[in-house]
Amino acid sequence: MAYILNIETATKNCSVSIAKDGETLLCKEIAEQGYSHAEKLHVFISEALAALNLDFSDLDAIAVSQGPGSYTGLRIGVSAAKGLCYALNIPLIAVDTLEVLASAISVENGVVIPMIDARRMEVYSAVFSSDMLKIRDTKAEIITQESFAEITETIHFIGDGALKCQEVLPSGQFVYHPEIIYPSAKQMSALSFEKHKKSDTVDVAYFEPFYLKDFLVEKKL
Known part of the structure; x- marks a missing residue:
């Protein structure tokens, strides 16, 4: 039996799910025009665990959507996942964002x-x-x-x-198919569990999101 926390923040959708053996037990998400990931992500994680009467210590792994996508969104999701994995001493799983979207x-x-x-x-x-x-x-x-x-x-x-x-x-x-707009942590559950069974994990210390393009800062003249 494996409980996995899935984090998807690559787009405007701030999405968290908790899965047991690849089946989504609960998902909390919100998609807003203004990115609210920094404010919502940790709240969603805590609320999801509490709703299932689980504690952080019950988690066997954490999966994060690796990109491509929003630079800021990916940084927030990956930073949260790495911090939790380090604190809990559990493995980190990286899932292709476009594969998550395709799975919908x-x-x-x-x-x-x-x-x-x-x-x-x-x-x-x-x-x-x-x-x-x-x-x-x-x-x-x-x-x-x-x-x-x-x-x-x-x-x-x-x-x-x-x-x-x-x-x-x-x-x-x-x-x-206009009804499918953003990737969701719901679709991460089966993908992350398959990786977990194969011990297909990434290094918590050195893993970086897949940005695909360099992040550019435009300077005002």
Whole structure:
């Protein structure tokens, strides 16, 4: 039996779940225009544990969404996860954010392309088969009319980044699922448990989020 705390903060969704053997027992999350992760994350963790009558000492591991996504959001989630793992002396598990998002949908055929909004017409995306195997690595890309032209199957778009594609890539081959906007810690439960069973963990001291792009600070002139 394994209790795992899952933390997902890569987007505007501040999401926490507690799972037992890969099954989500409880999830607390909120998606707001202004990032509230710093204020909400530790509160959600404490409230989730209390609701299940669990203590931090009951946790066997902590999983965190590793990115890509918001620089600030990822830093907050990873810092919290690393601090708790260090204090509790339990392993840290890193889960691909786009795989978490892709896991929110089930399709019988075609491919699934989860997209996280970067900026302007750029997205972070990857391509998954209908049985959730990653068939194209994660990358940052600018969406044009030629995007994904090499794919002949039906393409299912999910995530907040997909919203900007509808005018450029109209329906037909492209199927949009606007009900799936952000990755959630609910979908992390099965993924993190599989990694836990294989002892697929990361070094608490040296692990860094997968930003994909360098963080740039614009100076005012």
